[in-house]
Amino acid sequence: MDDFEDFRTTITPLLKERRLDTLRALLDAEDAAEIVQLLEREDAGDRAVLYRLLQRDKALEVFELLDQGMRAELVGGLREEDVQRVFEELDPDDRAQLIDELPAKVAKYLMRGLSPAERELTAPMLGYDKNSTGRFMSTEYVLLAPGWTLGDALSHVRHRGMDAETVYTLPVTSERREVLGVVGLRELVMGRSDSLVEEVMTDARSAVASEPAEASARDLVESGHLAAPVVDSQNRILGILTIDDATRILEEAEDRDAARQGASEPLGRPYLTTPVFGIVKSRVVWLLVLAVSALLTVQVLDIFEATLEQVVTLALFIPLLTGTAGNTGSQAATTVTRALAMGEVSKRDALTVMWREVRVGAILGGLLGILGFALASLVFGPPLGAVIGLTLLSICTLAATVGGLMPILAQAVKADPAVFSTPFISTFCDATSLIIYFVVATWILGL
Template structure:
């Protein structure tokens, strides 16, 4: 996207906002006329909830459907609250079953049943299938609309099935092959079907299937789909019978959602689930205040440590000068380790059972970093203060970096082992914990060397 295009969109969005506020609906309609779906999505993401509803009502029906499908589920929920029941019913029915479930998860509990009752029987049944699985499972995100074939069918017969299912199937590029018990026996690609002669039986074309249980964590299944480079991943029940399919675009959507959550929690905030400019101020405050209160309580531990060692500080006041340096270095070292290991967990590079291997690696990494920083601290502090002070700073940096890297590396794995989001135990909590332990290490070393 060029800078000129961004400037044009920013100006247009500002003008649309002003015209909506002044009730110049003719001017708004003129400005949004001819805009692409992606441009209109960008406009809607930057308007307030009421402004968004006004703009949405001015769109042509087909374009309104396209824009609605492209919006984040949280913004769809806002529109559902703002539009008339007849408009909502039409929009809701136009969504695929898996997309409906994303929206239903955002809606108030009292609204969801009303929307489901308004669906045609067939669509309500498909949506109910997806809703029946736990929220964190891939069954909740799969599509129950697919085309299948049988090992004994021919390529031409399967292509006929594909043609008949084009209007409702989520994808036809990867086709599950089911045996007589509806168990997944293999998969066949549309490319191989079209390249084969019409008489070729599917048993000769199908390949070994990769599939996931419907109760598997959604992020794990999406990661498997992406890592294996699959266009679609069959989703099965405990008896390997097909119940749905996960397409690569839905897998990417799940991974982006999880990445957003992890990034937010590593920064000490709750995920917004909607674009920043369309998030109400109260929601921004609510996403941050709880974490700030928790971290503020945790920070009182640092105050308590300083109070315990108050006599040490009074005896050698120069020690106070290095407190920010030491706790800052420890916090940064712990955060680096936590971020690296959390990312490795997300990518599947490490598992909870690798905790001892990670522990050993981070002890060595932290010790190496501590030696480098400790030598630098000793070299800088000694000429300006004294040899004992320089030695205290140097040894403290070695110890703090070792402890911080170890804690930062192990804590995400421990969280994962007890089924807690590793991002929750990442940067904010690790910084608070390392600050406290770092100060204790600092004063213990100082008392031993300086004989206080």
């Protein structure tokens, strides 16, 4: 990180004075990953200037490491011939994703400019949904036949592997292009050259092109393999999903989950280069929705205003109680959301989850309740102590249960569990914990 800061400190004045030759030399000596870090911190204008200084190969490497949003913006700042060049040299899967981000007119124009061979490689993925596996597969792969010897297979790889995205995982297919298994390059190299491909091939964990990319990516990562064949519904090969694409897909999914858990939308680009209004946009809708839902708490309190007037002291505990309910609910929601994402829990486990959370909530509520009873009794007397203690017990049990079930419910209605979890649960818990609080208070204090 410190090396990078030094590098950036050197670059900034040179960029201001537009000393392009010196900059070009400096950039040449730098790693693609460092250059990406640099671009992520510069504004759009300087970014385009820097990018144009890169050598052809490095430019491509850097482009492939950029976020989707940054790619589209960069394309907007480059000259036409630079764009055409980058576009022609991109991998077909990256190209398909870039097209999603660009204005339709630009996309069409760029596709027309492609060489016929590259256009043919790109076209198939454009038919798939934006978040499906098909969009992320590579269409440049090498196939083996089951009857070949390993020696033949290896020389086939030598001839045909130049353009392939990976040759480390080689799908073995029938004559009708059905996937029969996979062979690793390692097995080809280490095996006896007169063994047959079908003798060393292992079962393929294929991904289906129309299925969600996130599920396929997680499967691939969990299998411990480096790539998986992507197939159609008839198990015919369409492409290959590589581990680095899978990691990228999962990272974007985590990004989205983390953002939504914190009640905002993912920025889709580095924080420091997102305009202030872009950040506002990612947060405003959520904040408004939650604030409007919180009007419910105003109404609940309005109902109990007479009780509040009689015992103003009750108001003192409102933030403590709503806050604790919100925290308990968030804890349960976070754990279950994560378990859903990892496939550890499915909607059939709803009752099991509920029963676990009832017990966890009751234990936590019991502990907090005893503590709350003791403290509040000391300061405000035993009757108010009993109100606080009982309320804590009830709201923790309720909040944990609701917090644990909500993500499962969300998934059952095909919504993103992360959206319906933490922020909504907090607001829901605020309102219900107030009702419980005042009902308990009216009862115990005899109001």
